[in-house]
Amino acid sequence: DVKVTQSSRYLVKRTGEKVFLECVQDMDHENMFWYRQDPGLGLRLIYFSYDVKMKEKGDIPEGYSVSREKKERFSLILESASTNQTSMYLCASNFWGRANEQYFGPGTRLTVT
Amino acid sequence: AQTVTQSQPEMSVQEAETVTLSCTYDTSENNYYLFWYKQPPSRQMILVIRQEAYKQQNATENRFSVNFQKAAKSFSLKISDSQLGDTAMYFCAFMIRYGGSQGNLIFGKGTKLSVKP
Numbered sequence: 001d002v003k004v005t006q007s008s009r010y011l012v013k014r015t016g017e018k019v020f021l022e023c024v025q026d027m028d029h030e031n032m033f034w035y036r037q038d039p040g041l042g043l044r045l046i047y048f049s050y051d052v053k054m055k056e057k058g059d060i061p062e063g064y065s066v067s068r069e070k071k072e073r074f075s076l077i078l079e080s081a082s083t084n085q086t087s088m089y090l091c092a093s094n095f096w097g098r099a100n101e102q103y104f105g106p107g108t109r110l111t112v113t
Numbered sequence: 114a115q116t117v118t119q120s121q122p123e124m125s126v127q128e129a130e131t132v133t134l135s136c137t138y139d140t141s142e143n144n145y146y147l148f149w150y151k152q153p154p155s156r157q158m159i160l161v162i163r164q165e166a167y168k169q170q171n172a173t174e175n176r177f178s179v180n181f182q183k184a185a186k187s188f189s190l191k192i193s194d195s196q197l198g199d200t201a202m203y204f205c206a207f208m209i210r211y212g213g214s215q216g217n218l219i220f221g222k223g224t225k226l227s228v229k230p
Contacts, residue, residue: 004157040122042204042220058217090158102218104158 003027004105006091012111019078021108023091029103030096032074034058034066037088037107046089049074050096081112115140117207119221126195127229133180134190134224136205144210147181147188148218153201161203164188166210195228202226 007022023032031050035043035058045058047066055066063085067075074093078085091105116139126132138147149161164172164181171179176193188207192199202223209216 040222042117042222043206043218044220045217048217092158101160101163106157 004091004093004103006089006105006108008108009106010109010111012113013078013081014113015082017078017081017112019081019110019112021076021078021089021091021110023074023076023093023105024072025074025091025093025103026072027093027103028071029093030071031094032068033092033102034064034074034076035090035092036060037090043090046076081110083112086110086112115142115207115209115216115219117205117219117221119203119205119224121224122222123225123227125227125229126192128195128197130195131191131193132195132226134192134203134205134226136188136190136221138186138188138205138207140186140207140209142209146208146210147179148206148208149177149179149188149190150204150206150220151199151201152204152223153198158204162190192226197228197230200226200228 004025013019033048034046037043044060049055049068065077089108092102094100094102118137145166147164151161152158162174162177178191180189204223205221206218208218
């Protein structure tokens with residue numbers, strides 16, 4: 001079975017802190033994605049990566065950055081967390097053809113106080 | 114801009130009955146994919162069903178089927194013989210196909226389905 005894991009299920013951080021969200025997949029997928037899920041807004045793409053060290057902005061990249069140093073790991077970084085970044089963050093991965101099924105992690109619920 | 118609209122924020126159905134979740138989308142493109150994803154409470158999102166726009170035949174996966182109306186830009190999901198385990202948030206999503214590449218998944222806002230015993 002494909003497995004996508006995220007480092008934390010719940011995270012509480014203070015405004016201004018630097019926050020790292022980690023995602024690891026075990027299926028040798030080329031593509032990895034970070035989404036943000038908010039009630040009434042659905043899922044919105046923050047960043048994605050189609051290869052090691054490659055990244056592309058999604059629809060809402062402001063306030064976020066990413067890192068992909070190894071194929072299986074994709075990190076989302078909040079350089080200076082703000083309260084409006086309180087949300088559920090979902091990681092996903094799939095093989096190179098992005099119409100292929102995306103496999104999602106369990107999500108990290110981040111609260112910034 | 115491409116958009117996906119799910120007009121039913123919440124729905125409920127009795128166990129063993131049939132329910133249809135609606136989804137409409139807007140695009141000027143001709144080649145694209147459509148998806149329904151399911152997110153059970155506190156569990157991971159999984160793919161339910163996928164449809165390629167060039168295929169006229171509606172996709173079916175066991176109790177799940179779609180009604181794809183390309184001209185109307187409609188992509189509804191029918192769940193037959195509803196089970197308690199179908200309780201979840203359901204997201205309709207859309208992706209444009211550009212030659213050998215694809216765009217990003219664009220999600221609707223979701224429909225929360227409750228199956229009642």
